[in-house]
Amino acid sequence: MIERSGVVSSIYRSGKVYDLLYPGSAAGLTFWLELAQTYGDPILEIMSGTGFKAIPLAQAGHDVTGVEMAEPMLAEALRKSRAADAHVTWVRGDARAFDLARQFKLILLPSNSICHLLTRHDLEACLASVARHLQPDGRFALNVFVPSLPLLLQTADEELPFGGYADPDSGAQVVMTSRSWYEADTQIKHNQLFRRVGEGPIEPDGELAMRIYFPQELDALLWYNGFAIEHKYGEDRRPFDGQSGMQYFVLKLRDRV
Numbered sequence: 344m345i346e347r348s349g350v351v352s353s354i355y356r357s358g359k360v361y362d363l364l365y366p367g368s369a370a371g372l373t374f375w376l377e378l379a380q381t382y383g384d385p386i387l388e389i390m391s392g393t394g395f396k397a398i399p400l401a402q403a404g405h406d407v408t409g410v411e412m413a414e415p416m417l418a419e420a421l422r423k424s425r426a427a428d429a430h431v432t433w434v435r436g437d438a439r440a441f442d443l444a445r446q447f448k449l450i451l452l453p454s455n456s457i458c459h460l461l462t463r464h465d466l467e468a469c470l471a472s473v474a475r476h477l478q479p480d481g482r483f484a485l486n487v488f489v490p491s492l493p494l495l496l497q498t499a500d501e502e503l504p505f506g507g508y509a510d511p512d513s514g515a516q517v518v519m520t521s522r523s524w525y526e527a528d529t530q531i532k533h534n535q536l537f538r539r540v541g542e543g544p545i546e547p548d549g550e551l552a553m554r555i556y557f558p559q560e561l562d563a564l565l566w567y568n569g570f571a572i573e574h575k576y577g578e579d580r581r582p583f584d585g586q587s588g589m590q591y592f593v594l595k596l597r598d599r600v
């Protein structure tokens with residue numbers, strides 16, 4: 344993620360470590376694979392990371408391109424797709440300003456990646472890039488969590504578990520924690536990360552800033568940036584309601600409705 348300083352967040356410094364922190368699950372792929380079957384190719388995933396979605400989509404026979412900004416994530420995606428003998432076109436680019444000189448039937452922005460678009464300007468630049476790359480009858484799909492009160496109420500006084508993994512080189516157990524706070528004016532949740540390797544000292548491990556998107560706000564931002572909501576689901580394609588923990592959108596270009 345681009346922080347305000349222009350530095351990629353520390354959780355994206357190593358694709359291998361990212362995959363250990365967030366190993367994903369087969370269930371997390373179902374929605375995206377079903378969309379690909381319904382809407383077809385070519386498919387573009389923006390902020391494609393280490394290819395957790397893009398590689399299985401390519402293995403299912405789809406024509407997939409991934410745009411990703413962090414070099415270490417892209418390098419791991421390339422290594423994994425080669426090892427899996429899956430062809431994905433990997434492009435280093437910024438979700439807010441990419442130009443692939445082609446259009447896609449389906450554009451995906453999964454895994455809360457929209458939270459990396461910290462300002463309205465960032466989001467609108469990304470949505471304009473998506474609109475330029477979407478075929479007139481194409482679909483744009485994204486998902487993002489619904490902000491919960493406990494998440495908004497966290498304070499920097501509390502050090503909370505963030506994740507853990509066995510270091511790929513040394514095998515030592517790494518425990519990550521975070522101190523987090525929510526800024527109500529910018530709607531940014533700041534996470535200061537810490538890591539402890541084995542019994543070593545607790546050391547600062549960079550930052551992760553996430554823009555929080557409230558349901559009605561996001562509906563409006565999408566609409567006023569040219570997208571009509573074809574479907575909005577909660578988990579497991581249930582209709583989005585007050586109990587939903589996730590927002591899943593399937594969107595069309597608005598002037599095509």
Ligand SMILES: C[S@@+](CC[C@H](N)C(=O)[O-])C[C@H]1O[C@@H](n2cnc3c(N)ncnc32)[C@H](O)[C@@H]1O
Binds near residue numbers: 351410
């Ligand atoms: C949460 S990960 C999601 C990875 C992948 N989509 C998945 O489902 O596993 C978000 C990714 O977005 C990338 N990213 C953050 N800001 C970006 C930007 N402005 N342009 C392109 N990639 C970006 C990060 O480097 C990271 O790999």
